[in-house]
Each structure stands twice: as C-alpha cells, then as structure tokens.
Amino acid sequence: MAEIGIGILGGGYMGKAHAVAMSSVAALFDTALRPRLEMVCASRPESAERYRQAYGFARATTDWQALVADPAVEAVVIATPQETHRPIAEAAIARGKPVFCEKPLGASPADSAALVAAAEAAGVVNMVGFNYIRTPASQFARQLLAEGAIGEITWFRGEHTEDFLADPQAPASWRTRGSANGTLGDLAPHMVNAALALMGPLDRVMGSFETVHAARPGGVVDNDDQAQVMCRFASGVMGHIHVSRIATGRKMGYAYEITGTKGAIRFDQEDQNALWLYRMEGPEATRGFTKILTGPEHPDYLPFCQGPGHGTGYQDQIIIEAKDFLEAIHAGAARWPSFRDGHAVNRVIAAIRASAEAGGWVAVDPA
Amino acid sequence: MAEIGIGILGGGYMGKAHAVAMSSVAALFDTALRPRLEMVCASRPESAERYRQAYGFARATTDWQALVADPAVEAVVIATPQETHRPIAEAAIARGKPVFCEKPLGASPADSAALVAAAEAAGVVNMVGFNYIRTPASQFARQLLAEGAIGEITWFRGEHTEDFLADPQAPASWRTRGSANGTLGDLAPHMVNAALALMGPLDRVMGSFETVHAARPGGVVDNDDQAQVMCRFASGVMGHIHVSRIATGRKMGYAYEITGTKGAIRFDQEDQNALWLYRMEGPEATRGFTKILTGPEHPDYLPFCQGPGHGTGYQDQIIIEAKDFLEAIHAGAARWPSFRDGHAVNRVIAAIRASAEAGGWVAVDPA
Amino acid sequence: MAEIGIGILGGGYMGKAHAVAMSSVAALFDTALRPRLEMVCASRPESAERYRQAYGFARATTDWQALVADPAVEAVVIATPQETHRPIAEAAIARGKPVFCEKPLGASPADSAALVAAAEAAGVVNMVGFNYIRTPASQFARQLLAEGAIGEITWFRGEHTEDFLADPQAPASWRTRGSANGTLGDLAPHMVNAALALMGPLDRVMGSFETVHAARPGGVVDNDDQAQVMCRFASGVMGHIHVSRIATGRKMGYAYEITGTKGAIRFDQEDQNALWLYRMEGPEATRGFTKILTGPEHPDYLPFCQGPGHGTGYQDQIIIEAKDFLEAIHAGAARWPSFRDGHAVNRVIAAIRASAEAGGWVAVDPA
Amino acid sequence: MAEIGIGILGGGYMGKAHAVAMSSVAALFDTALRPRLEMVCASRPESAERYRQAYGFARATTDWQALVADPAVEAVVIATPQETHRPIAEAAIARGKPVFCEKPLGASPADSAALVAAAEAAGVVNMVGFNYIRTPASQFARQLLAEGAIGEITWFRGEHTEDFLADPQAPASWRTRGSANGTLGDLAPHMVNAALALMGPLDRVMGSFETVHAARPGGVVDNDDQAQVMCRFASGVMGHIHVSRIATGRKMGYAYEITGTKGAIRFDQEDQNALWLYRMEGPEATRGFTKILTGPEHPDYLPFCQGPGHGTGYQDQIIIEAKDFLEAIHAGAARWPSFRDGHAVNRVIAAIRASAEAGGWVAVDPA
Numbered sequence A, B, C, D: 001m002a003e004i005g006i007g008i009l010g011g012g013y014m015g016k017a018h019a020v021a022m023s024s025v026a027a028l029f030d031t032a033l034r035p036r037l038e039m040v041c042a043s044r045p046e047s048a049e050r051y052r053q054a055y056g057f058a059r060a061t062t063d064w065q066a067l068v069a070d071p072a073v074e075a076v077v078i079a080t081p082q083e084t085h086r087p088i089a090e091a092a093i094a095r096g097k098p099v100f101c102e103k104p105l106g107a108s109p110a111d112s113a114a115l116v117a118a119a120e121a122a123g124v125v126n127m128v129g130f131n132y133i134r135t136p137a138s139q140f141a142r143q144l145l146a147e148g149a150i151g152e153i154t155w156f157r158g159e160h161t162e163d164f165l166a167d168p169q170a171p172a173s174w175r176t177r178g179s180a181n182g183t184l185g186d187l188a189p190h191m192v193n194a195a196l197a198l199m200g201p202l203d204r205v206m207g208s209f210e211t212v213h214a215a216r217p218g219g220v221v222d223n224d225d226q227a228q229v230m231c232r233f234a235s236g237v238m239g240h241i242h243v244s245r246i247a248t249g250r251k252m253g254y255a256y257e258i259t260g261t262k263g264a265i266r267f268d269q270e271d272q273n274a275l276w277l278y279r280m281e282g283p284e285a286t287r288g289f290t291k292i293l294t295g296p297e298h299p300d301y302l303p304f305c306q307g308p309g310h311g312t313g314y315q316d317q318i319i320i321e322a323k324d325f326l327e328a329i330h331a332g333a334a335r336w337p338s339f340r341d342g343h344a345v346n347r348v349i350a351a352i353r354a355s356a357e358a359g360g361w362v363a364v365d366p367a
C-alpha cells in the first residue's frame, strides 16, 4: 500500500475532477499506489488556497515550477490551459516525474512532438486525458471491434457536438478567441482520439470549418464554431467527423456509429451506459440493434457497482483515468493514450486545418 | 365526383404501391377526381395479366406506348426503371396527359432537363415520386422550418442508409450494375430532395463515393455501395449527406437533423411517426428534445385516423402522393415536387460525382 | 376472382376505416374474394349519402335492416355504437350472412353470449374488430410466445392509455355517459383481448376503477376515467392491466411487457413498427433488449412493402382485418378473434366490474 | 473545515459504496464537515482488514459494539444486513451519535418503530439510505411536482424490477430465504419510498405476491420473487407498484410514471440522466414528452460536472447521500428520509403483506 504524492496544476473544471478522482480511486480500485493530495497550483493565491481546502490538498501554490519541483510531489497532473501544457510537462519530464496531461497535448503539433520526444527520451510515464473513451461502454466497443464482432469495418461516423455557444447572443469570451479554443482545438481532439482508438490510424482527411456567429456581444469571434471532415483510415475505411459548439439541443453529443460486414455499433455519450450492437446473426426476423446496458461484465464497471444497469457517470471516467495513470506509474510504463497518442491526434487536427485551406484531401503526417 | 382513368407503367415494387394508392385515395381523402384503374403495363404478358387481376385494373398490356396512347388512360404513372422514364414521360407529355414519374426523374440530368422543358412547354401537370418527404412528420418539419420555429439554420445532416447489400456474400445483380442503381443513383435522390425541400438550394458540394465490395458471388460490382458529401447551401449553411446500401442494421435510415439558432429538429424514418423538436424556450431546466407523435394536427394525417399516435406507414405516403397528383390534375397545375424539382436533384447528384472525381468542391449547376 | 358485396353499418371513425380497407385489401393481398362496396348505412340521410360518395359505395341507406336484408349485400360489417351490435348482428346471422362486428361485441356479456349462440347455431362466419393485435409486431409477438422464445411466462403487464379526456375542462359528451363508453367499456376490451391472445385465458381478477373528473363543463360524468386490475391467468401467471382516457401525454398507449424465464418482450403501439425482445442467450456482456423493426419476415408485412423498416400504420391494421375476414368467408369458417373470443373479453370485463365492487378477487366466468 | 470520524459497519456492496462516498464527498461538495475514515467493521477479521486497506480506513474490527463505542467514531453508517440494523442503531443512538442506516430500516415495522422512538427521544441525527430518489433527475421530478408543473396528479405507477434471479437455475442462497430478502423486503422499500416522496402518504393497498420458482438448485425458496400492489394515496390518487427480481432483461428497473391534469413525468433508472416531461402547453402540434438531460440546473448535479448531459452514476447517488448526512449532522437536525420516513415505508410493506393475505384492501397504519 505505497503512497504517492500527487500535484495537480489547475483547480478549475478539470483540476477539480482530477482531485476528486485521486480522493476515491484507491478505495474504488484498490490500486497498488494510493494517492496523497500533496499540492495544488492555480493562477491566483486565493483560488489556490480555496482549491486546497475544498479538495483536501496539503499545500497550495501559484508557482507551477515550485509544484513540479517539490520533492513530495511524485506525479504531476496538468489541468491548466493548453498553452501551459508544454512548459509544465517538460519540467516534470526533466525531473523524471510521471506526467498526466489534459487533452489536447499542448497547443500545437510542435508542442506535442517535443513532448513525445522528451518523455520517451527520459523514459518518463506519460498519459493524455481523453476521458470519454474510458466509459465501460466505449471500452467495450473497442473490445468488440478487436474481436471482430461486427466483421470488417466499412464506415465510421463520429461527432462531438454541444450547444454551449448555440445562442448567438452568448457573449464573446476566451472561448471565442484563439484556434486552440475553437471546436477543432477544443472538441475535435476527443472524437479524433476516439476515431483512432476505435478504427486505427487515419490516412487522409478533407475538412471544412467555419465561424457561424462572427460577432457576439462583447467582441469579434476569431475561432471556429463547427467543423466537419470526411476521412479515410489507413485500413481503407471511409468516415466522417463533425464537431460543433452550436449544436442546439446537444449537451454531450460525443457519439459514433461504426458499420461492419457482420454488424454495427452505435453509441451516444448522452446515454453513456448503453451500447447498441447489431449482429447479422440468427434469423432475420429477430435481428435488430440490441441496447446493452453496461454492467459488471464490461471493462472497469464492477469497481463502481455490483449491479448491472446501475450506471457510471462523468466523474467516474476521470477516476478510471486516475486508476490507469497509477497503474502505469506502478508498472513504470506509459499507458494508452500516451503522449504519442496525443501527438497523433494533433497531427490529424493539423491535417484537417490544412485540407480546409487547400479545399481538398490532405494526407495526415504519418509521424 | 368525376372519374379519371389511370394507367400505371410497371407492376413491381412501386407499380403495386401506386395501384393500391389509387384504389383507396378517394375514400380516404374524398378527392374531387376519383381514380379508375384503367390499364397496367409490364414487360411480360403473364406478369401484366397477373398485376391486372391482383390490383384490379380493367386491362393489361406489355406495350407502354399503347397504354400512354389509350384514350381511357387520362393520367400516367411511371413506375418502371429509370432508363425508361424519359421516353414514356415524353410520350405522355406529347399527348397532353398528366404524368407522375417515380424517382429519380430519368437516368441523367440530360433526361430530366429534357423532361422539364417538354412538360413546361406543353403545360402538362407533372410530378416526381419523392414519397418519404410526404410523411406527416416530415411535412410538419417543413412547416416548422418555414415558420422559423428553430431560428436561423446553422447545420444540416441527412442520411439514407439501408443494408440490403451489407452482406458481402449477397450476389451480384442488376442492383450492383450501372451507376443509376448505385447509392448515388438510387438512394441519394431521396435525401437530396429532402435537403432541398427542408433547406433550399444547394450551392456547392464535395463528395466521395466508393464500391466497398467490388466482387460478389456472380460478378463484379461496378456501382457505388456508399457515398458521402459535404455541402454548402445557397443560404450559406453547411451540411453533410451520407447514403449507403451496406449500412448493416439500418433498414430505412432516411434520417436528418437540422440545427438552428433557436432549436433543432431530428427525424428518423425508422420511427416515422415521431418528430423530435428542441426549442430554446422556457427555463433551461425543462429543455430537451420533445418527441412529437404525429396526429390530426399534422399535415395529411387526419384522413388516415382521428386519433393521434395511431400512426401512418409506408403505403400511406404513396396515397398522399396520389392525392397530391389528383389535386394537381384537378387544379391543372404542377405540384411540388415537379419535374423541375426532380431535375434539381439530378443536378446535385451530377455535382457530387464531379466533385468526387475532382477531389474538391464543385458548384451545383444553377439551372 | 369472385366478387363479394359488402355492406357497412356506420360511416364514422370505424365505418370509414373499414370502407377504405375494403377498397384496397384485394390489391394488397390478392384475396380470393374481392370486395365490392355495395351499401353504407348511417343514422341520417345526408351523412349516409355523403359517406356513399366519399367512400365509393354503390348505395346508401338509413335503414340498417334494409342493408342487412339486401340481396347484393353478401357480408356485413358493423361499425355502429355497441348498443346496436346485437340486433344488427342477429339479423345478419338470421340471413346466414358473414358478419364482422367492431369491438366490443355488443353492450354486455348477455349480448355477446346471445351472439355466440346465434352465430354458432347458424354456422355463420363471424369476427370481432380487435385491430391492434394485428400489427405485424404484435402478431410476431404471438409467434414468439407460441414458439417458447422467452421460456415460461412469469409476468404480463398491459395498458391501453390515451389522453383524449385528460383535460378536466374537456366537456361532457356521449363519451362521458354510459358504462359502455367508459374506459372499461371502450378501451379495456382491446387490452383484455391482447392479454388473452398473448397469454391464454384469465382465471381471476381484482379490479378498481374510478371517475376522476366527475363534473365537466356541460354535465356530470357517469362512467369511468381509468381502471386497473391485478389478474391471474389460467396458466398461473400474474399480471396487471391499466386503462385510462386521462393519461396525459399518451396518445396510443396500447403497450405490453411480457416476462419469461428465458427472455422478455416489450411493445408500445406508439412505435408500432418495433418489437423489443430480450433473450437470455450468448454472453451476458452482449445481452440487452433488441429493437426489432418489422419487415417482410414478419406476419402480414410483405404485402405492404418489400423493404423492412418502412413501416405500417393504423389503417393497415384494418386492412389486415379485412383480409382475414375475407379469408374466413372464403374458407367458410370463423377466424380468430371470433364472437366466442369477443364474448370471452366481455366476461373478463364483467368480472373486473364485479371484483371492484366486491373489493376482492373474482373468478372470470369460464364460459 | 472540521473533520468528523466515520465508522462504517459492513464492507460489502454498500459498505464499500459508503466508504468511497466518504472519501470524495468533501472534495466534491466542499462540505463543512470533512469525513475521516476512522473504522470499518465486518464479520470476519480477514475481510475487515482487507476493507480497511482497500478503502483507506485507519482501523478495522469485527466487533460492531467496539466501533460504535469508539470515541474517534463520531458518526455511524450501517451497511450490514437488516437483522442487525436495530441493535447497531440503538447502540449508536444511546451514545448520541448520528446514524445513517441502509434501507430498509430494520427487519420489521417493530424494529423501525423502536428506532424512530429512540432516535427522536435522544434527538440524534438519523437518516435512511434510499439512494435512488437522490439522482438529480428524481430530485427534479419532486421539484416539478411540488411546483404543480403537471397539475393535479391522477395516477402513479412505479416499479423496481431486476433480473438477478430470473434464471430458474440460479441457485438457492440467503437471497432466497427470509421475507426480508424477498422482493417485498429488499426491493419494494425503494419504490415505496419513491411513491411516498413523490406522491405523499399512502392510504390503503391491495397487494399480491408470489414465489414463482419455489425450488432452486440447492434448496427450497421461502420468500417472494415478485409482488404487485394497487394503491390509493391519501390525496385520493390511484396507483400501482410492481417489484420483481425475475424481470428478465431488467437490470435497474426503478421506474415511475406520474400523470397529472396538466402533464406527466416518466423516469427509468436505466437511463438515470434523463427525465421525460409532458406538458399540456402550447399548440397541440408541438406537444410531446420532452427528454430532459440532467445538468447544472438540476439538484446536486453541478458539483459533479459543469457540463449538462455529462451524467452522474450509481456511486454519485451515495455521495449525495453522504453530503446530506454530513449536512444534517452539521445542522444538528434529521434530514429526509429520516428514520420516521423509513418506518413509514415499513408500515406500507406490512400493509401490502396483510392485504395479500386478506385478499382485499387494507389501510396503511397511519403512524
């Protein structure tokens, strides 16, 4: 029952989520390493102190370098804006500390390339925060695909659609500035990661993105409201991805459908405890999509509940991430999705941008 | 209570559907013109005679020219393969007879252009058989959009997906030969028509199509198994359309979702009696997609049943078409979707093919 | 291709539905007997004449006895209020004419008992109009049960809920007067018939019913707004039935769920083209309710459409009834549900009323 | 940031859930009192020690009296079998320690009556573990009802159905012995509590229960597999409740539907992040059930996630309970559902048993 001192950078949306996850992951998964909430870092002293108290950290700071350097901090979780990912992660790697970085990995493919190189050279455990793919349902989808349960794949459609900026009167803010905060920068990484995880590498893409509401109360918008991309996987399979922050009515529209020669899979995060599976089996008259409720038979469900259909939620995904990160540290080896995987996502995003500008297909940079 | 003699060309899938529709449309809608099943035409004498008896026509023939020329045939319904649409329709137009033609209108834009010119020059009532858009639900969707119920539109996604050729072992047949029978030729017209009906004209497209299973038992496949297209409407709205005949598990996947600044609409033909409507109204806490069951308040529902939620089906769409065709004849004016609309669909399909070959965006021929 | 002259009594809700059905049933099912709309009867001459024209009958009358006696009327369809069922049916039986009677069979068990006796003594073809059980989905449910697809049955729950009187301000009318028009009289027969069809005979019941809105604009309500009943089938299985006309939001809530030792079935008429089937088969991890869309593999679907998932609607149920009635006539033998089955339903309703009064379990009169 | 020492009795299904909840509740809700996992108790020393390590308690014991008496244990959570609830709770009350007891409150109404008396006499904070009613969706349903959002209630239907004993070959075990472990003892309390919470007190009931599979491998079954009850609330509203452990296909079928004169509510725990609301508002043509996804606007959601539709799960309900228990302790006053409420549930269960034996309606003991 070895303890491990955790330092978390950021105490906002995701900083809290990771702090909470570190509080209960050991009790839930009986992990070999048991996190101790050592230090939290935020921009302003008042908030850093507030987070410390609320989340139960021993200490707080506004100096991320101090946190990374602190000897009691044995592993680092980065939950600050993307521009800060690279310097912080590099500092942690330099000190040989395992590092978990929220998605996307850095603000550009240059950032992520540098981080992959650094982390792999240093042999430091590294991981990126693509939480949605960690629901029991999506993990099970990956298993089914790996087992060939739906045959050869012929089609992939993914979307990550929300509506937090659907109202044209929603004011301009940091969210409406900077490509890193547009839909390609902010939402697409989740679904691109899902596409890669479910389908394997992408060969080429043909994208299109746009700012639908260019002027909002309080300012001009300079990043994209939605994007779409036709794509071709290395396997030869055709696909489509759509991301939007103006998809009125969609709250957590992380959804995909995958068609194969022997079946099909459908998933929508808004009903995250169900996976729909069609199989070309048995008499035609009894075929249809089966609504499978997640339960103890599915990956990472049982620790949360012995009963099937009882359901897991958003926070539980972050706990599963924490478990995987702790296991990776314990094993001393990076775990999927590693920085390498985070970089692969960034390369796809870059190709989407390039193809939109080119008005045609663009190959994804293979490394 | 004037009678009108109907001649139907083809007695197969759609020939039967139109014959049945003509049998009951008057009783259901109390139409001014009451159809009399005068003559049916099929390729072979045995089947023509069989259709005559089964559907209750007075006479049968294998000579479509005879049918068109027959004085007792006062209106013509074309339910034969696309290659035959043009000569038959031209003959009917030449005789000044109202003509209803199954989708698509002819086998090419050249065909449909010629038919528009001929029909309009002759002032003959003309209509194309896009039945799916005629469900009470989809008619109501059009109404809602026209009323601005969901604000300014920002996104359209449509699909027409089925799985009749999903099994790679399904044998080669006429369906797997000739571009008119591929998904762009056969399925796309329905959804392109829906896109135009719901969203207005298309400005440009960027498509991609493919034969997934190039070899099937019995022969080589020379037409497309699936296609997708990113598009831009004249209104400036971005969209996507996907068509497939290998979409395992999808039986009647004619589905669309339309996002606007004040709401959203979702529809799936597999549950054709429901329309899902989201509205940015009232407190956030009670918002969500409302599942509206069709009923007497919705277009063309009441004649089928006084009770809401009791439902209409596939055949009822064809009856609604028949009613509209009879009303058009009675009024002496073409009714939507006319040949002009059928030609607009063909022009979009042609642009999709061209864009796929070009690997880039192609403007839709505006006329 | 023998013709048969049909006389329909009533031209309202159901009179129209049967007239329409008789217009297209032959074209759809290629029936041996082809209906000829001979005569329609309504209370008032204007409406009788209006129905004649609209539905395409040869003649109209206000004298039901004249219709029944007319030599060109070879089969009789009763679509008038329940009080009239018995005299009309008795007259038809007396003349040896096949008779189809809308549900319920007469206004009381006494009526239905008399009709069973008369029809069976005369050897006249007879049938009762329980249309909802005739959807392809519900017919398929019966098949599955008969095949033991879900094992030994352990539970049945049925409801027939609508909301046409949910608004307390909906005015008093004939619907709110007379027990025949309350929910036990009007809605329960459909679901009791379904229960018997799906589960076999009922042994005993324990019911409760009530008038929720006793005063409505325009008068006092003297029949029931809703009812519920716990029941025990002869097979020993426990069940529950609920009927309501004040079930706000429910439009066609004819729904059932049946649990067995090896699976379960769920159905809701508001999505009448889907049947949900659960089977205790294969690995636990892939089990769930399968949403089966009706298609050509299911009973009585193919004549309406070659494509699965294309769907049938309310009117199609009545057409299926017409087909069965014509086949029964052709075969010269009563078809399920016969008058005997209609009487069985009435006996259950009587037992429910008795049990509610007794405040305890009451055995269903076994014959 | 006062700490409070927590002692948990039982480390199984619910013992773990409460331990996990106590680990993260403070970080999530920033509670005034912050739990410290002081001691866990289990039957056997090995398991007690295992729970201690896995869940992170300071100490372990097999002696529940030692735990209750321990000065560092400032509040007690009882997650042991129902037979043990009373002695343990009485001991805690005797020492003036706040006590949270898993459902049901004791093994009988006598137990719960004694506990209510003791706790209220001692003025000790007390609460019962009805977790399902604490989802954001069900809390919101209660709010809607309280606000009159659906008008006067006219009907309630609830069920708690699972299938863990659906297979007749599932072996006999402690679950199949003793009325406390039958469906009335084990499952019904949750749904009865929901009925009371949503609808107010119950006036009378008429129930029926049964052992469907009386013999199982390994022994005879002496408790009930399923039960149903017709009921009448004090408000005059009619209702029905069904509970089953053999409901094949149902995994977490805690579901209810409530009808009112102005709307209706539907909920199913298998999709716990959605509440369906129908309102008699606006034009008929746009009415339907709205699928509301829970989000920050709904009770107790925001602490788990800032994004709507991101979802909470089973474990989160227990965390919400922990928060409420801590708040109750902090405030020094019992919180709903208190022992009084737990006793009310037990009285209803007793009345259901009595009515089944009587074969008729039985009044619920009013105090």
Ligand SMILES: NC(=O)C1=CN([C@@H]2O[C@H](COP(=O)(O)OP(=O)(O)OC[C@H]3O[C@@H](n4cnc5c(N)ncnc54)[C@H](O)[C@@H]3O)[C@@H](O)[C@H]2O)C=CC1
Pocket (backbone or CB within 6 Å): A009, A010, A011, A012, A013, A014, A015, A041, A042, A043, A044, A047, A062, A064, A078, A079, A080, A081, A082, A084, A102, A103, A104, A129, A130, A131, A186
């Ligand atoms: N996986 C997921 O579901 C989500 C991931 N994210 C990702 O998480 C990261 C953080 O996003 P949010 O939590 O939404 O942001 P936030 O704005 O809620 O929180 C950011 C935190 O970082 C701190 N911070 C900012 N700059 C800092 C600096 N230079 N030094 C020290 N602390 C600094 C702030 O004080 C704040 O506590 C981003 O990379 C974002 O893309 C965000 C939301 C959801």
Ligand SMILES: NC(=O)C1=CN([C@@H]2O[C@H](COP(=O)(O)OP(=O)(O)OC[C@H]3O[C@@H](n4cnc5c(N)ncnc54)[C@H](O)[C@@H]3O)[C@@H](O)[C@H]2O)C=CC1
Pocket (backbone or CB within 6 Å): B009, B010, B011, B012, B013, B014, B015, B041, B042, B043, B044, B047, B062, B064, B078, B079, B080, B081, B082, B084, B102, B103, B104, B129, B130, B131, B186
């Ligand atoms: N709106 C819809 O939902 C559907 C529309 N269609 C369209 O309907 C048309 C017909 O397709 P199906 O009914 O599926 O075909 P089918 O193969 O079932 O029937 C074709 C009929 O045309 C007759 N025919 C063929 N060539 C002829 C000729 N030269 N002269 C006289 N008769 C001839 C055949 O004897 C046969 O009766 C096509 O244009 C197709 O695209 C087809 C299926 C569905």
Ligand SMILES: NC(=O)C1=CN([C@@H]2O[C@H](COP(=O)(O)OP(=O)(O)OC[C@H]3O[C@@H](n4cnc5c(N)ncnc54)[C@H](O)[C@@H]3O)[C@@H](O)[C@H]2O)C=CC1
Pocket (backbone or CB within 6 Å): C009, C010, C011, C012, C013, C014, C015, C041, C042, C043, C044, C047, C062, C064, C078, C079, C080, C081, C082, C084, C102, C103, C104, C129, C130, C131, C186
């Ligand atoms: N299977 C189903 O889904 C439904 C069945 N029904 C049943 O159908 C029957 C008729 O109901 P609706 O069509 O709703 O009634 P309606 O009020 O719409 O029509 C009744 C018709 O009967 C005629 N009529 C009444 N008394 C007559 C008399 N003495 N002689 C001749 N004609 C007379 C009226 O003129 C009218 O045309 C009832 O038994 C009812 O229970 C009604 C609605 C749905």
Ligand SMILES: NC(=O)C1=CN([C@@H]2O[C@H](COP(=O)(O)OP(=O)(O)OC[C@H]3O[C@@H](n4cnc5c(N)ncnc54)[C@H](O)[C@@H]3O)[C@@H](O)[C@H]2O)C=CC1
Pocket (backbone or CB within 6 Å): D009, D010, D011, D012, D013, D014, D015, D041, D042, D043, D044, D047, D062, D064, D078, D079, D080, D081, D082, D084, D102, D103, D104, D129, D130, D131, D186
């Ligand atoms: N709210 C909910 O969703 C659920 C509530 N429950 C309730 O929780 C309670 C516990 O049930 P489970 O956790 O399923 O049982 P379990 O069998 O999983 O765990 C029972 C625990 O109690 C301990 N224990 C038993 N007798 C003891 C004694 N005399 N002294 C000390 N420890 C003792 C055992 O060692 C074990 O750790 C029951 O009252 C049950 O009704 C159970 C499951 C779900």
